[in-house]
Amino acid sequence: MRRALAEAALAPATGDVPVGAVVLAADGTVLGTGHNAREATGDPTAHAEVLALRAAAEALAAGAGPADRRPGDWRLTGCTLVVTLEPCTMCAGAIVLSRVDRVVYGAYDAKAGAVGSLWDVVRDRRINHRPEVITGVLEPDCAAALTAFFRAR
Numbered sequence: 419m420r421r422a423l424a425e426a427a428l429a430p431a432t433g434d435v436p437v438g439a440v441v442l443a444a445d446g447t448v449l450g451t452g453h454n455a456r457e458a459t460g461d462p463t464a465h466a467e468v469l470a471l472r473a474a475a476e477a478l479a480a481g482a483g484p485a486d487r488r489p490g491d492w493r494l495t496g497c498t499l500v501v502t503l504e505p506c507t508m509c510a511g512a513i514v515l516s517r518v519d520r521v522v523y524g525a526y527d528a529k530a531g532a533v534g535s536l537w538d539v540v541r542d543r544r545i546n547h548r549p550e551v552i553t554g555v556l557e558p559d560c561a562a563a564l565t566a567f568f569r570a571r
């Protein structure tokens with residue numbers, strides 16, 4: 419989560435909301451990182467989680483993962499996504515589709531959170547892949563970064 423917070427700290431330089439994400443392999447290797455970049459890129463889908471998942475998939479495709487991995491496999495099986503803020507519905511969908519095994523987040527998002535607060539997309543029993551969810555990790559630090567950003571605006 420400290421690594422995700424460091425990523426989040428990069429976002430305000432471009433006017434982006436400070437949310438950071440990291441994808442780790444089962445052995446703890448960092449496969450991908452990302453921070454919100456909607457303003458930086460003009461891409462409405464450039465959320466930290468999506469960028470980190472894409473980076474991790476690219477790293478695995480380039481050979482960063484286990485030696486027995488099949489070429490062209492897009493699945494992030496065995497991986498953990500760590501993000502400073504509870505994912506939105508889009509990111510919760512991306513998390514399910516990526517097949518990560520675990521989601522860890524810091525601050526809760528009562529207004530738009532889709533991993534327990536407003537919805538619980540990733541643990542919906544109607545879907546066939548449900549990652550483990552761990553919440554509230556370094557929550558005060560994660561929330562403070564957001565509060566400081568919005569207060570400054």
Ligand SMILES: [Zn+2]
Nearest residue numbers: 465506508509
């Ligand atoms: Zn999102």
